[in-house]
Amino acid sequence: MITNQNIVIMNxxxxxxxxxxxxxxxxxxxxxxxxxxxGAVYLKNHPEIPNYAQVVNDLKDxxxxxxxxDRIISRFGKVDVLIALSENDILVxxxxxxxxxIQGMGLQDTLRFIDKVEMKKSFAGTKVAVPRYLEDLTEKxxxxxxxxxxxxxxxxxxxxxASAGVKIISDMEQLTAAMKEIDIHTYxxxxxxxxxxxxxxxxxxxxELVFVKTSRYLNTxxxxxxxxxxxxxIISDEQRSQKFADFTEEVMKTLQLENGxxxxxxxxxxxxxxxxxxxxxxxGGGEVVPLMRLLYDVDLVRALFQSQLGxxxxxxxxxTPFVSGFLLFPEPKEVPCKVVxxxxxxxxxxxxxxxxxxxxxxLDGKGGYYFNAGKFAFIGREEDIESDLLRAMNEYEIxxxxxx
Numbered sequence: 001m002i003t004n005q006n007i008v009i010m011n012x013x014x015x016x017x018x019x020x021x022x023x024x025x026x027x028x029x030x031x032x033x034x035x036x037x038x039g040a041v042y043l044k045n046h047p048e049i050p051n052y053a054q055v056v057n058d059l060k061d062x063x064x065x066x067x068x069x070d071r072i073i074s075r076f077g078k079v080d081v082l083i084a085l086s087e088n089d090i091l092v093x094x095x096x097x098x099x100x101x102i103q104g105m106g107l108q109d110t111l112r113f114i115d116k117v118e119m120k121k122s123f124a125g126t127k128v129a130v131p132r133y134l135e136d137l138t139e140k141x142x143x144x145x146x147x148x149x150x151x152x153x154x155x156x157x158x159x160x161x162a163s164a165g166v167k168i169i170s171d172m173e174q175l176t177a178a179m180k181e182i183d184i185h186t187y188x189x190x191x192x193x194x195x196x197x198x199x200x201x202x203x204x205x206x207x208e209l210v211f212v213k214t215s216r217y218l219n220t221x222x223x224x225x226x227x228x229x230x231x232x233x234i235i236s237d238e239q240r241s242q243k244f245a246d247f248t249e250e251v252m253k254t255l256q257l258e259n260g261x262x263x264x265x266x267x268x269x270x271x272x273x274x275x276x277x278x279x280x281x282x283x284g285g286g287e288v289v290p291l292m293r294l295l296y297d298v299d300l301v302r303a304l305f306q307s308q309l310g311x312x313x314x315x316x317x318x319x320t321p322f323v324s325g326f327l328l329f330p331e332p333k334e335v336p337c338k339v340v341x342x343x344x345x346x347x348x349x350x351x352x353x354x355x356x357x358x359x360x361x362x363l364d365g366k367g368g369y370y371f372n373a374g375k376f377a378f379i380g381r382e383e384d385i386e387s388d389l390l391r392a393m394n395e396y397e398i399x400x401x402x403x404x
Contacts, residue, residue, distance in 0.1 A: 002309055003028040006076050008069065010034050010084040010093055012059055014041035017289070017370075018085050021046045023305045032072045034065055052076070065092055069100060083308050085301065087161045087282050090114060104308060105281070112255050113281035115158050117188050119255070120276070126254050128247070129275045132191040137184040142175065145189055152192040155182060161280060163221040168192065193267050193275055199232065200248045200264040201284040201292065203303050205313045207258045211298055214244040215325070218389065224330050224369075229396075231389045232286060233325035236382040247274040257281055259313060261304040263288070285369040287326035287377045294352065295324045295379055324352070325385040327392050329374040334402045335365030341399035342374070348388040350380030356398075363400060373398045 007029050009020055020042075024031065032052040033043060036059050043053055052075065054068035073079060082102045084093035094110030096102065111118045120130045131154075134145045146153060155178055157165040167182070169175045197220055202212030218231035235241055248264055263284035265277040283289050283300035292298045297318040306313045331337075339357045354376045357363065363373060376392050378385040 002081075002311055005029045005080040006032075006078065007081045007083065007309075008032045008034060008072060008079050010059060010065070010082070010086075010089045011039035011042060012036050012086055012088060014038040014045075016042070018301055018305070020305075021049045023302060024309070026050050030076055032076065034059070034068045034072075059089055060092060062092055062095055065096060066099065069096055073100070081309055083305065085282065085304055085308075087280055090282065091159065103310065109256075110281075113257070113279055116156060116278055117158055119279060122254050123251075123276060126250065128250050128254060129269070129273055131193055131275060131277075134189040137187055137189060139179065142179070142189060146172075146175070149191040154190045154192050155187050156190060157186055158188050159186075161285070163225050166222050166225070168222065193269050195268045195271070195275075197265060197267050197277070198235075198244060198274070199284060200244055200266070201262070201288050201300065202248065203261055203298070203300070203313060203315050204252055204257050204259055205315065209245065209249050209252060210313075210315055211296075211317055212245050212248055213292070213296075213323075214241055214248075218327075218386075218393070224328065227330055227333060229327060229329045229393050230286075231325065231327040231393060232288075233378075233382060233385050233389065234323035236323050244274060251276060251279060255279060260307040261300050286328055287324075287375060291324040291326060291352075291377055291379070295320060295322065321381075322379055323382050323385065325350075325378045325382075325389055327376040327378075327389050328369055328372055329396065329398065331363045331365055331367050331373050332400050334400075335363055336403045337363050337400040338403055339363065339398060340401050341397075343395065343397040345376075345392045345395045348376070348378070348392060350378040350385045350388045352377045352379045362403070373400075 011033060026049045034054045040055050054071060056064045056068055079100055079102050082093055082097055084090055090110055091114050094105055094107040097104050098106045112122055117135045120133055123130050134141055152168050152170045155167040167178050169178055197217045198214055200212055200214050203210050213234050215232045215234045219228050221230060224230040260281055261283050263280040266274040267277055269275050283304060289300050292300055298315060303313050339359050339361050342356050356374050374396055378388055
């Protein structure tokens with residue numbers, strides 16, 4: 001157990017998603033927090049943990065975070081460990097580690113797990129297939145790219161998650177309009193590949209893949225941004241699972257994630273070949289974390305915390321014949337809004353838990369995958385989960401009215 005360390009935690013979560021009160025002995029270490037308004041709520045709800053807190057307006061503001069670090073260092077001395085568990089904070093944390101000579105993943109290492117172009121560049125000359133892509137977007141380079149690939153094409157922000165800002169472009173008219181909407185310096189372009197999308201969630205320990213589960217999407221994260229529900233089910237077929245595990249190992253070897261947690265996405269081209277889409281060096285979203293805890297007794301948040309703290313990752317997956325799945329409903333486009341009616345779905349035999357907003361509650365458009373218009377979590381056999389998930393996808397309904 002780590003003791004007598006000067007530890008800084010960047011936190012934006014208001015609830016116990018990253019429950020640092022349990023993850024770290026605050027009495028045996030000197031612990032400081034850099035938080036935004038949401039993270040400040042977490043600290044307010046845990047007055048029992050001793051800490052020194054710096055509240056900033058924006059955890060993505062490098063200079064604001066750096067000023068908070070300066071105040072912490074002025075008071076306590078050199079920082080030994082900097083923890084940042086959210087996808088939104090990994091990049092700034094990498095810059096802080098470089099700026100203040102803190103152990104752990106610096107900026108260049110971070111970019112391999114943040115910047116979609118840097119990710120794909122890493123696979124040049126390897127066995128891992130990646131989509132054809134264009135790094136420097138100009139009107140001419142895009143036209144040249146389209147002439148080689150044809151439509152559709154995909155425009156993606158180089159950084160970010162959950163398909164935010166992604167555009168699938170089907171013709172020249174859409175491309176012309178999109179070029180006026182996006183900042184071309186922050187985007188990349190990829191060929192569009194037809195096929196089902198899968199995600200792999202797991203843990204690397206001392207360079208070894210010690211835990212991984214592969215799930216298939218029903219609908220996609222991109223469709224979720226357009227207002228459709230998205231589902232996910234862990235696959236149970238051993239041969240296909242091994243194929244994705246082999247693919248995952250090759251990806252991890254190339255990107256050199258020795259210790260930590262990952263969320264990897266790939267598309268299956270021609271029904272057989274996994275093609276790399278992107279990788280996050282963090283836990284997956286949706287209900288990945290709670291379901292891995294429930295079903296396999298694997299805590300991805302704890303494993304990520306241990307890896308960043310420099311501790312040995314503890315993982316001993318429970319064996320079970322069952323798999324899990326989840327279904328998420330996005331908030332309406334018109335927010336804020338008030339919930340006026342919700343339907344229930346009866347007789348779901350594999351349902352483990354659900355969250356349905358109460359009538360008269362307010363949806364503010366900030367929920368993402370976590371606080372949304374409804375979510376269902378399932379545990380059972382794959383075919384039974386799929387049946388229940390599709391029923392819920394078709395039968396669940398939420399009615400809202402805009403708040404003027």
